[in-house]
Amino acid sequence: MSAARLSSFPSARRLLLWSGIVAVSLWVLVPIYLVALGAFGGREGVYQWPKSFLPLEVSPDSVMVFLQIQGVGTAFLNSLIAAGITVVLSILLGAPAGYALARYDFPGKNAYRLLVLLTRAFPLAILALPLTVSFIRLGLYDSMLGVGLIHTVLALPFAALVTQGVFMGVPRELEEAAWVFGCSRIGAFLKVVVPLALPGLAATAVFAFVISWNEVFAASVLTVQNRTLTAYLLTVLSESPLHYQFAGGLLLILPSAIFIFAVRRYLFAIWGVSSK
């Protein structure tokens, strides 16, 4: 009796673990699946009720048609460019700030951290008009560089604070050991700190990418012709049939998912630094 209970204990735990995993996965995957269903299921599938969980007829038609809508391709590229600029700039600017926060004690450090976060306290709506005006003056209006810059502003505070945590997770002595054995500061940073911080830096990149990819307000306000995908879809899709909207939704989800999939290797601490 007691032996049976003992032996069932690990399996009960495993059951709990797996049901948790399944629940979380479903939470994420079911909506995506439904969107995909709507996108590929054709016109009838979308309006059918009660909904079938299996596709009635799979046809890439709506997606194909949708992709051929004028401007979708360009908007998609624009989004990628803006997100790329955001990722690169927020890592290039945020990581050094995070490194400084992690390694050095300086007066006003906490105030600085607060200030970094405070940049997010201004509602973008208030800044919209002055931003538009100055962007027009600077020649940044309606350009992906402009959108990327604004998205960088949005992503940067998180990038700085997240990378601070990441760099704090890299023991200082490792860097010091590199110095003693002949590295310059930059050399030690590149040879020792970066490889160990890579998982965290990848996570930060994902974060910046998603922030930019999903952002719609600034992208709508600051562009007219050169829309990002979100901004473009917002204007186009509200007037389109439902299955086109699903196709648009899928197109919005996929690149983020693919990007996260691409960097997933770096999202986990491979060297056991954080786990040991």
Add this chain to the structure above:
Amino acid sequence: MASITIDSVAKSFGSFKALKDVSLTIADGEFVSLLGPSGCGKTTLLRIVAGLETETGGRIVIGDRTVNGLAPKDRGLAMVFQNYAVFPHMTVYENVAFGLRMQKADDARVKRQVEKAAGLLHIEAYLDRYPNKLSGGQRQRVAVARALAVEPQVLLMDEPLSNLDALLRLQMRTELKSVLQEAGTTTLYVTHDQTEAMGLSDRIAVMHDGRIEQVGEPVDIYSRPATRFVGGFMGNPPMNFIELPVEAGRVNIGAESHSLSGPVGSKIVLGLRGEDVERVSPEVGMAFKTAVSEPMGSHLLLTGTIADQPARVILPPTEKVRAGETIGLKLDADRLTWISPETGKALAA
């Protein structure tokens, strides 16, 4: 040629003075140990020499260069860190090779040196592994191998053997000594372990509370402590301190009377090593009242009191003493230390 001169170095962390006016010279090829209780500033001093910490005052000279303000990489030294600091993202081989790679050594030399260092520390079997698959003691040996592989002129080691079992530690100690001696490496070695310091060092610097209390050859440090602290810190059991009355510059020990050199007050502290005694009859010698008698095999350890003050002495294993028995002790007059009770400093012999 690389001697190290530490000249009046001070270090404060905020208002806390971790090092107070520390001076020490280590000759070319010499092996000097820093010995002292936890928190006395050993690591801090080592890190200042390495350039990882900025001194608040004083001067560091390595060879003929003043190295204050110089980056660690430009000081031409290697270091073993107290917490190893092996690189987790490199194999053991690459860890040991790290310094050589930075010197742009060719592959043949890297291989030769790595294998030599790995052999010395018995880590050849793990060269392909990552450090997170190693035990603490193995990681520590990787850290030592990494420092030895560059064959540095100056080697700083911060408790490099602390995590090894007793047997391995003893073996490493002897091997380390012979390698460093052969290479003529100038070594500054931090340890908690007195026997390690005694066995390895040409000289020992005993530190206490941010100061160097005494520098000298191991035997001198042990037999002629400069302060009460050094006597109490070195040796197992530690030195006994017995306060005795002084009359007209003389002090009585049992039936004998000793004259003290130099100006003394009404009291003096006798520093007595437990093994510097001989059993005599209670009438002749100094009275020792035994509380506990422990036969240790190699010797007999007695715990009790001399002049109502706690003391521990060591007799040959053949002696038999019962608890409660009062015996007489004859002290080896040449090996006594007289310490001023006010300053804690030893009187000149």
